[in-house]
Amino acid sequence: MSEPRTVARLIDVGERVLDDSTHLFEDHDSRSDAQELLAMCMGVDVDDLDDDDEPSRRVRERFLSLIARRAAGEPFPFLTGYIEFWGLELRVRPGAFVPRPSSELTVARALKRIRRRRAPVVVDLATGAGPIAMAIASELPNADVWGADIQDEGLQLARYNARRLGIRNVHFRRGDLWDALPARLRGTVDLMTGHIPYVPKDELDDLPSEVRDFEPVDTLTDWTKGGLSLIERALNEAPQWLRPGGWVLLELSDDLGTKVRRLARKAGLADHGVAMDDDRLSIVVESRLEDADGAAAGRRRSPRD
Numbered sequence: 001m002s003e004p005r006t007v008a009r010l011i012d013v014g015e016r017v018l019d020d021s022t023h024l025f026e027d028h029d030s031r032s033d034a035q036e037l038l039a040m041c042m043g044v045d046v047d048d049l050d051d052d053d054e055p056s057r058r059v060r061e062r063f064l065s066l067i068a069r070r071a072a073g074e075p076f077p078f079l080t081g082y083i084e085f086w087g088l089e090l091r092v093r094p095g096a097f098v099p100r101p102s103s104e105l106t107v108a109r110a111l112k113r114i115r116r117r118r119a120p121v122v123v124d125l126a127t128g129a130g131p132i133a134m135a136i137a138s139e140l141p142n143a144d145v146w147g148a149d150i151q152d153e154g155l156q157l158a159r160y161n162a163r164r165l166g167i168r169n170v171h172f173r174r175g176d177l178w179d180a181l182p183a184r185l186r187g188t189v190d191l192m193t194g195h196i197p198y199v200p201k202d203e204l205d206d207l208p209s210e211v212r213d214f215e216p217v218d219t220l221t222d223w224t225k226g227g228l229s230l231i232e233r234a235l236n237e238a239p240q241w242l243r244p245g246g247w248v249l250l251e252l253s254d255d256l257g258t259k260v261r262r263l264a265r266k267a268g269l270a271d272h273g274v275a276m277d278d279d280r281l282s283i284v285v286e287s288r289l290e291d292a293d294g295a296a297a298g299r300r301r302s303p304r305d
Helices: 007-020 030-042 057-071 076-080 101-114 131-139 152-165 201-206 229-241 254-266
Strands: 082-085 088-091 121-125 144-149 170-174 189-194 242-252 270-276 283-288
Touching: 007 030, 007 057, 030 057, 030 076, 057 076, 076 082, 082 101, 088 131, 088 152, 101 131, 101 189, 101 242, 101 270, 101 283, 121 131, 131 144, 131 152, 131 170, 131 189, 144 152, 152 170, 189 229, 229 242, 229 254, 242 254, 254 270, 254 283
Parallel strands: 121 144, 121 189, 144 170, 189 242
Antiparallel strands: 082 088, 242 283, 270 283
16 A cells, blocks of 8 residues: 555544554544644644645654554543643643543533522532633633642643633642632532542453553542542532532443432432433533522432433
8 A cells, every 4th residue: 555645545544543443432533533633733724634735754754653642542632732621722741630521511510500609619629630620710700619639740730721721710729629628618619520530440451541551540540449439528528518509510430320329318418310411421410418498408300400
């Protein structure tokens, strides 16, 4: 087979190599990845790619090198240096959990729950590089948003991106879940979000290498057999921090929804069901600390409440 020289041939080859990779999630869009990488190498927008153009040898070699790295499992944002999340261009680098587009569901549900509150206090536990916290803060400039994580690498990146984007109403603190927050926030939190590690330790080897080999392992698991100890702690302590009527939104895989809803009810929170997007890549379990006029804690709600 002759060396691919045109844009069309390069994209076809890139797509085929990525499709054949066993190191990536099955639902990845190989053609889109190839187009974006080639456009980046050529210094043009994807919409400006012309099938008949012949990039220089240097561009072709760089593109094929990036395709090989991606096929080996390297996360796409590491190749480009950024990811777009909720319309924000976030710089990324190895050492911090890569923001997931699926987490935009958490942002959408959070905004639905608190948009009418005048000056809400929002906490994002296990914030990582802070995509959820920054997205909410950018949408609600009157909100007081806090991101907490135990890993320095992610927090450094979160602070850098917040400064670069001019998001001034978000604060990032290091610490273990709720312990990272100032005590004055107790009883004032309107909403807590969390993409908290939940992978059981025995299932780490089953993850695609783009996660297993490139994400900091402590951002994936709590090292327990069940994987839910950190989520359980966050739920059990939530009533001390939430104001009456405050929400808890937890992002996780769809096979854990029933267990986490049970943990939320056990912690004294009212069950408000599960939200999911069309891709069903993840779900958001929603619960609430009911106020005096609300339903009793533990009351079941419809999955789409």
